[in-house]
Amino acid sequence: xxxxxxxxxxxxxxxxxxxxxxxxxxxxxxxxxxxxxxxxxxxxxxxxxxxxxxxxxxxxxxxxxxxxxxxxxxxxxxxxxxxxxxxxxxxxxxxxxxxxxxxxxxxxxxxxxxxxxxxxxxxxxxxxxxxxxxxxxxx
Amino acid sequence: xxxxxxxxxxxxxxxxxxxxxxxxxxxxxxxxxxxxxxxxxxxxxxxxxxxxxxxxxxxxxxxxxxxxxxxxxxxxxxxxxxxxxxxxxxxxxxxxxxxxxxxxxxxxxxxxxxxxxxxxxxxxxxxxxxxxxxxxxxxxxxxxxxxxxxxxxxxxxxxxxxxxxxxxxxxxxxxxxxxxxx
Numbered sequence: 001x002x003x004x005x006x007x008x009x010x011x012x013x014x015x016x017x018x019x020x021x022x023x024x025x026x027x028x029x030x031x032x033x034x035x036x037x038x039x040x041x042x043x044x045x046x047x048x049x050x051x052x053x054x055x056x057x058x059x060x061x062x063x064x065x066x067x068x069x070x071x072x073x074x075x076x077x078x079x080x081x082x083x084x085x086x087x088x089x090x091x092x093x094x095x096x097x098x099x100x101x102x103x104x105x106x107x108x109x110x111x112x113x114x115x116x117x118x119x120x121x122x123x124x125x126x127x128x129x130x131x132x133x134x135x136x137x138x139x
Numbered sequence: 140x141x142x143x144x145x146x147x148x149x150x151x152x153x154x155x156x157x158x159x160x161x162x163x164x165x166x167x168x169x170x171x172x173x174x175x176x177x178x179x180x181x182x183x184x185x186x187x188x189x190x191x192x193x194x195x196x197x198x199x200x201x202x203x204x205x206x207x208x209x210x211x212x213x214x215x216x217x218x219x220x221x222x223x224x225x226x227x228x229x230x231x232x233x234x235x236x237x238x239x240x241x242x243x244x245x246x247x248x249x250x251x252x253x254x255x256x257x258x259x260x261x262x263x264x265x266x267x268x269x270x271x272x273x274x275x276x277x278x279x280x281x282x283x284x285x286x287x288x289x290x291x292x293x294x295x296x297x298x299x300x301x302x303x304x305x306x307x308x309x310x311x312x313x314x315x316x317x318x319x320x321x
Contacts, residue, residue, distance in 0.1 A: 069159060
């Protein structure tokens with residue numbers, strides 16, 4: 001069959017508007033004619049893509065929609081104030097050890113601190129009533 | 140409906156679970172055909188972008204939906220059509236989708252033909268010049284809707300859909316003839 005006649009039916013063939021006879025006629029021709037098949041594949045590719053670049057939303061519209069979808073559906077972690085956040089186990093252990101150390105060490109530290117703070121004797125009192133060793137006797 | 144192994148319904152569930160990359164895939168499937176359909180109904184690019192946005196969000200946000208196979212597409216297109224009509228009514232431009240398609244600009248000028256030699260450019264021009272009813276049918280058909288689905292969505296008889304499809308094919312065949320003739 002004439003390629004010109006078949007080419008004139010390719011759009012209808014693509015959209016499935018032909019009757020069975022016409023459809024079979026086109027298919028039979030496409031099987032045997034590589035040039036018409038190539039043209040049909042090219043046409044089909046374009047038709048399947050819709051109305052070209054202008055028939056799609058702008059990149060700004062796409063970005064706005066994507067942002068709204070993310071805001072609506074992406075679950076974000078809830079940020080609590082630090083006093084309401086759960087304490088990890090290791091931090092609890094560390095705190096317990098610190099408290100135990102403080103309880104044990106604090107009295108000693110306080111005692112030492114107080115001892116250091118007590119007034120020092122300015123001169124040592126000498127007990128003259130006791131007899132000094134011979135080497136220290138004053139003649 | 141389209142490329143990829145996952146169904147629209149699977150992607151819909153994932154988007155609702157917070158997966159934005161699934162939204163990207165869903166968007167890629169619909170950006171041309173749904174937008175083309177909405178553009179054909181509203182006749183305004185700005186309105187079409189708003190309706191496209193609202194239809195997608197309304198479909199994704201709708202609570203308690205469990206789509207059967209193909210259900211997502213049907214719901215999305217119905218949503219888009221209703222929103223587009225609502226917008227048209229608001230703007231007092233409800234002459235869209237009337238039964239008799241108009242013929243706004245039948246043939247491209249010779250200069251324009253020379254500028255757009257490529258088949259893709261020719262197709263884009265041809266689709267842009269389609270009347271609203273034919274453009275709506277074109278985008279729905281390219282999206283894979285059957286005659287019955289189109290008739291249900293546009294609320295017109297299946298016979299009218301067949302008639303419009305026939306007009307569409309003749310129009311495109313005529314417009315694209317210089318690029319596909321031997």
